[in-house]
Amino acid sequence: MPLRHAIDHHARQRSDALAVSVSGTSLTYGALADRLQRLHAALAALPYRAHKDLSLPTEARLFAVAVGNHPAAATLLPAALATPHAVMLLDPHWPAALHQRMLAKLPPDIVFCLSSQTALIQAAAHLSIPTICVDTDAFDTFLAAPAEITLTSPRDTFMVGFTSGTTSEPKAFARARHSWRASLDASRLAFALTDQSHTFSPGPLAHGISLYTLAETLDLGATFHTITRFDLADAHRAMTATRRIVAVPSLLAALCHGTPQDQVVEITTAGAKLDPALLSKAREFFPRARLHEYYGASELGFVSLNTHGRSSSSAPANSVGHPFPHVALSIRDAGHEVAQGSPGTIFVRGDLAIEGYLWGGRTSGFRREGPWATVGDLGKLNFDGSLTLLGREGGMVITAGHNVYPQEIETALTDIPGITAALVLGRTHRSRGQELVALLHGDTPLEEIRSQLAIRLPRYKLPRRFFRASNWPLTSSGKPDRAALLTWLEQKDARLAPLLPAS
Structure with missing residues (x-):
C-alpha cells in the first residue's frame, strides 16, 4: 500500500492519533493529512521546470529541504513520501559553497530553509529559485487550500539524496518509490514492527536512517x-513515550546514560558496526530490548542483519549478520563469484538498490554487474552464511607487499577486554609503503594489546603504532572522520596520545 493511502487510512480511522512529535511540537494523523493536501496544492501551483535526470510527472515539483530537524520537517518530508513531489535532501551542516554547487547542478523548484541560512538564500536567489523560511510565518502562508493528492507511479522519483562524507564532492542519486515500498515490507517483518512501534530517532532527518524510520513509522x-x-x-x-529506538551507534552510546529504560523493547542501529562494549552497555541500559544491527548503504538499502538478544546473537560477533529478507549476496572479483570464505567485493541483488548516480561515481562507489549492485565494500561470506566486512575498495592498506583490510584488525582490537572502540589507518611509510596505525578508546596496556593481537592475527596485520584518543572527529552522518584523523597523525596532534611500553 503506498504511503499516501496508509496516511489517509490512519487519518480516517484515528484522526486524533499522534503521528509526529518534534521536541514536543506535534501533528496528529488528521492534521498531517490536511497539511499534506495543502502543501501538495501549493507545490503543484509553482511554475513547471523540467528535471531531465529525474522521473517526475508533469504535476510534480522538486523541492529542496535544508531545515534539519525543525518541526516543519514533519510536513515537508512526508510530502515526498505521500504526494507526487520529490525532495532534494540538503544537509544543513554543509558549508555554504557546497550548498551553492548542489543547487547549481540540480536546481529545484523551491527551497525550504531557515532564515539564518543567508548564504543558501542568496545562492537560490542568484539561480532564481524561490525560498521559504520555515521558521517564519512564510511557511504557513505558502500552504494553499487542500487539494486531492494525485496518484503516484512506483517508478517515479521521490527523493534525491547525497552520499555522506566530507573529503570529496557528494554524489547525488535518485530513489524511485518502489524501492522504499519493497524496503518497508521487508523491514516490517525483520524488525517485528506493529502499530504500537512508537519510535524515537534522534539523528538528523537529512540522513537516510532517520528519514526511512519516519516513513516506516507512518506506514505502521x-x-x-x-x-x-x-x-x-x-x-x-x-x-518515555516510545517502545523503539533507531540510531547510529554514536547516538545510541550517548543515550545510554541515566536511569535504564525498560519500556524500550526494540532498537535498530546502522551506519557503523557495534563494538562489543557498546552492545553490552545497551543491553544493560535497555534490559527488555532486542537490538537489530543492520548493514546497508544509501545506494543499496538493507544488505544484512544481526539481531542481538539478552545473551545471544543471530550471527557471529565478527560478522554483520545474514542477508536481509529479499536480498541475495555475492562476493565477486573481476566479474566472477569467489569461493566461500574468500575476500572480494560485496554485491547484492534485490529490489532495494538505486539505478545509478546522477553525477559522480565514475571511478568509485555504486556500480552494477548485470543484476548485481555494489558500493565497493569488501567482505567475505562465512561458512554459516553470515557476512564479514573487510573494508572499502581503495581503503585497503598495502603494507610490506601484503593486502590488509582495516576492519578485520579493528574487530580483533575491540575483542580485547578494556578496548571500547578502535580505528586502524594506513599511514605513508618510506620503506613499507604504508604502516598500520591503531587509534583506541580504552585503558588496556600496550603489552596486553600486542600479546592479544598476536594470538588473533598474523604478524603482517599487526599495527606498528598505537595511540589513545579520548574522542575522535565524526562526519555529519556520525561515522569516524578518517581523513581528519590522518591529519592529526601527520601534525602530531596532542589529542592522540602515543601508547608506550611500560618502563
Whole structure:
C-alpha cells in the first residue's frame, strides 16, 4: 500500500492519533493529512521546470529541504513520501559553497530553509529559485487550500539524496518509490514492527536512517518522535513515550546514560558496526530490548542483519549478520563469484538498490554487474552464511607487499577486554609503503594489546603504532572522520596520545 493511502487510512480511522512529535511540537494523523493536501496544492501551483535526470510527472515539483530537524520537517518530508513531489535532501551542516554547487547542478523548484541560512538564500536567489523560511510565518502562508493528492507511479522519483562524507564532492542519486515500498515490507517483518512501534530517532532527518524510520513509522500508524538538536534530557523525555529506538551507534552510546529504560523493547542501529562494549552497555541500559544491527548503504538499502538478544546473537560477533529478507549476496572479483570464505567485493541483488548516480561515481562507489549492485565494500561470506566486512575498495592498506583490510584488525582490537572502540589507518611509510596505525578508546596496556593481537592475527596485520584518543572527529552522518584523523597523525596532534611500553 503506498504511503499516501496508509496516511489517509490512519487519518480516517484515528484522526486524533499522534503521528509526529518534534521536541514536543506535534501533528496528529488528521492534521498531517490536511497539511499534506495543502502543501501538495501549493507545490503543484509553482511554475513547471523540467528535471531531465529525474522521473517526475508533469504535476510534480522538486523541492529542496535544508531545515534539519525543525518541526516543519514533519510536513515537508512526508510530502515526498505521500504526494507526487520529490525532495532534494540538503544537509544543513554543509558549508555554504557546497550548498551553492548542489543547487547549481540540480536546481529545484523551491527551497525550504531557515532564515539564518543567508548564504543558501542568496545562492537560490542568484539561480532564481524561490525560498521559504520555515521558521517564519512564510511557511504557513505558502500552504494553499487542500487539494486531492494525485496518484503516484512506483517508478517515479521521490527523493534525491547525497552520499555522506566530507573529503570529496557528494554524489547525488535518485530513489524511485518502489524501492522504499519493497524496503518497508521487508523491514516490517525483520524488525517485528506493529502499530504500537512508537519510535524515537534522534539523528538528523537529512540522513537516510532517520528519514526511512519516519516513513516506516507512518506506514505502521505509530508515532515518530525526534528532537530538534541532541540534548540528553530532551532525548530521555522523548524516549518515555516510545517502545523503539533507531540510531547510529554514536547516538545510541550517548543515550545510554541515566536511569535504564525498560519500556524500550526494540532498537535498530546502522551506519557503523557495534563494538562489543557498546552492545553490552545497551543491553544493560535497555534490559527488555532486542537490538537489530543492520548493514546497508544509501545506494543499496538493507544488505544484512544481526539481531542481538539478552545473551545471544543471530550471527557471529565478527560478522554483520545474514542477508536481509529479499536480498541475495555475492562476493565477486573481476566479474566472477569467489569461493566461500574468500575476500572480494560485496554485491547484492534485490529490489532495494538505486539505478545509478546522477553525477559522480565514475571511478568509485555504486556500480552494477548485470543484476548485481555494489558500493565497493569488501567482505567475505562465512561458512554459516553470515557476512564479514573487510573494508572499502581503495581503503585497503598495502603494507610490506601484503593486502590488509582495516576492519578485520579493528574487530580483533575491540575483542580485547578494556578496548571500547578502535580505528586502524594506513599511514605513508618510506620503506613499507604504508604502516598500520591503531587509534583506541580504552585503558588496556600496550603489552596486553600486542600479546592479544598476536594470538588473533598474523604478524603482517599487526599495527606498528598505537595511540589513545579520548574522542575522535565524526562526519555529519556520525561515522569516524578518517581523513581528519590522518591529519592529526601527520601534525602530531596532542589529542592522540602515543601508547608506550611500560618502563
